[in-house]
Amino acid sequence: MSRKIPWIEKYRPRKLSEVVNQEEAKKALLDWINSWEKGKPSRKAVMLVGSPGTGKTTLAYALANEKGYEVLELNASDVRTGERIRQIIGGSMKMGSLFGFRGRIILFDEVDGLNVREDRGGLAAIVELIRESTWPIIMTANNPWDPKFRELRDEAEVIQLKPLRENDILTILRRICNNEGIKCEEDALKLIAEASGGDVRAAINDLQAAAEGKKVLTKDDVTVTERAHQFDMFKVLDKVFHARRFDEARSVTFLPSFDWENYYPWALDNIPSVYAKSIEAVSDAFDNLSLSDVVKGRITKTQEWELMPYMLELMTAGVALVRNKPPLPRFARLSFPERIRLMAKTKEIRQLRDALINRLRVELHVSSSEVSLYYIPLLRLMATSDTFKKKLLERLMKIMGYSLESVEKTLGVGGVNTSGEGEGDQRKSPKRPGG
Template identity: 35%
Template sequence: MSDWTETYRPTTLSEVRGNNKARDQLEEWAKTWDDHRKAVIVHGSPGIGKTSAAHALANDMGWPVMELNASDDRQADVIKRVAGEASKSGTLTGGSGGRRLVILDEADNFHGNADYGGSREVTRVVKSAGQPIVLVANEFYDMSQSLRKFCETIEFRDVSARSIVPVLRDICRREGIEFEEDALRTIAEATSGDLRSAVNDLQAVADGASRLTVDDVVTSERDTTEGIFDFLDALIKEKDAHGALLAAYDVDETPDDLLNWVEDNVPKDYSGGELADAYEFMSNADRWLGRVRATQDYSFWRYATDNIAAGVAASRREPKGGWTRYGPPSYWSKLGRTRGKRDRRDAIAQRIADREGASVATVRQEILPFLSAMTHLCRNRDLTVAMTAAYDLDEKEVSFITGSGADTNKVESVVADAAERRAQETVEHSGSAFFDAPDSDETDSSEKDESTTTETASLEDTFDDAPSSGATSSADGDESADSSADSTDEATDEDGSAEETDDDGQSGLSDFF
């Protein structure tokens, strides 16, 4: 049996159900693409027809499709080769007007080791694309901020049960299956807005049957999760403490992330005493989360959730109404802005840790601050050069530690001197690896000649200085001794091989300096 979700996939935008406004926005984006030349992000819950709408759009516009989805390799080189080439301008493989549609499915999942560099490359492709691009995502805020700002956005909402029922009815008629209207309505209501799941449930129930009744529909309740914005609305405006706690269990967020969401959005509706009480409960939650991090005992999570959900809801003192624009935590955007700096810091710390035999955490907390203080603005230039040579740092890394500009002459000269120093140390520690050893016969011969010459000169000096007579007086002996001492002092002063030293027993210290 074929998959009904593929068999009955909409072929035109007019067949897309439940998102008429989003469908019209997508069509308008395609028709005016030559005016704005921007990519579009289509986001919403799984199974509501985002990818189907993109393919239907391509059919309506007469554009061939180039698709990259979750089953493909997501590394930067693959993105560049597939999506990058497909997005270039050209008419050989293009459809109407020389256009083709590039679809990047699950665009919110470009992260992790397998997707190294993928998100950055997608952003580059989007900025320079010569063809229309549709990025399909389930979680809009899981995408990088730099990518989001270069695209238009269209939100697809969950499909209502009354929009799902006509789709199921049409499938039953095409398959020749009789049905009870209540049976279709039961399936539609059980899928919580997921049209794809509703079609799959219908196929599972109707398999081998000629008539579908309510009794035949035995679909179990789905394990659904509540969206974070719906939860915030319920927590801050609607639910009591018990209801807010139950709603928190249905949100697919850890208590750490939940605390960040609530902390940033509560002040938009709470004020005065109720805001103070809410922050008191959130501070208690933060203490429990700190205990989790310290002990790795995740059973404490429930106490944090109690304070985040029940405590904040109990802090409400008056009814809240109207619509509030909630947003993602500012802490996340701060992390996004500082990600480049943190990556550079960690790369430097890892290199120092490998050399010094320390942990990366120790280097970050103890060693890097000292290096930064001692080499601030490269003022201690010799130390900065030594540090750069020891850890093989480049201009940006030296700039990061010292606080100097990466493109200044000072930093560039430091890096150049460090490279020269490393090369010199390599030669010094290489022994005779870079030089030819002298011939042993020649060495022995030269040493022998030099030794002979020295000995001859010594003998000649001895005979020249010897007295003419063997008998000497004591006075002559004293005079000779004084003359010998003076001669020795003069020789010492002339060749500079010895210095006058004080008789304090400390003359050996000069060997250490």
């Protein structure tokens, strides 16, 4: 009998394309490694940041595999002794090419797990390694926002991974079921995906525990254990709104699955209803939430990631500790944010629009914001003009491969007839330079 292979290893993506739903991170990683290959590294190191089981380590290996690099993994004890680090810094560049590798990538998994007190000097050693290294360095971290990691963050390009959505996890689980030849009921997979809280590793482990050796997996076979990170947004908000102390409110930000980008619209939508009885409470909570947004803007602009704790505290404790906080029922009634609902509804059309903007941006050599500010309204106008609409819509359909309906939706015009008869008298079209 063959030895049991953990499915998380068996199904670990080997190629970037197999890593699900981390497109932005993949692009940032590729840009970075390309800059190394051109001899001008944008940064010596990147730091992949994301909650457990979102694919940080997997991404690092998939990148190396795809680009032909050998991975040299470092851990805390290497840092403690410093020996291996010195070897690597001092190590010869020729080593890599011996086995047909293009070079090496140094991987430092879970740098935030370094016990700074115990590994005194450890962080400094990594910073030094980054500065001196002739190899690209990838670090991974769950939560590197503690000020003690600041120097390390400053040395690296921080690449944020997203927690995986239930649908992404379902896709991964279905693929495994197919591969293993197990008929997995959709309900069973949903149960596992739900419980995973965005942690693919947990989901795959649960699936293996429930399904291995079976021909069919039903809902009854699945026993998912409660996990700390199984805090969904309702529970997070409930905790924040009920918090009486700073630490209590802030504690949600330490949950591995805490997703601040998602939290924001949830808080925004629920403050007015939860604090409905006190105008001061609503006002304070909104003030603090908007301040957190200002801090976020600053982080995005200047990459001052050490401001992150302030942002998180403002959006949690800032919402909890307000003047005249009204008494809340034991379970506050919380609602799903309108913005997320709307975004989901308009997702398809936003994607079409983004693709069009991107295309025009490249063709016209202008920025995306210029395209959406000036060119899209112009196209919309043209699409409602008898003279231009037929030709314009047809061209857009051809260039973008969209259906007529999609083109109309993208431009926000409806019911336009492109059948052509008697319309769009081309003779009257003014000549445009360059077509």
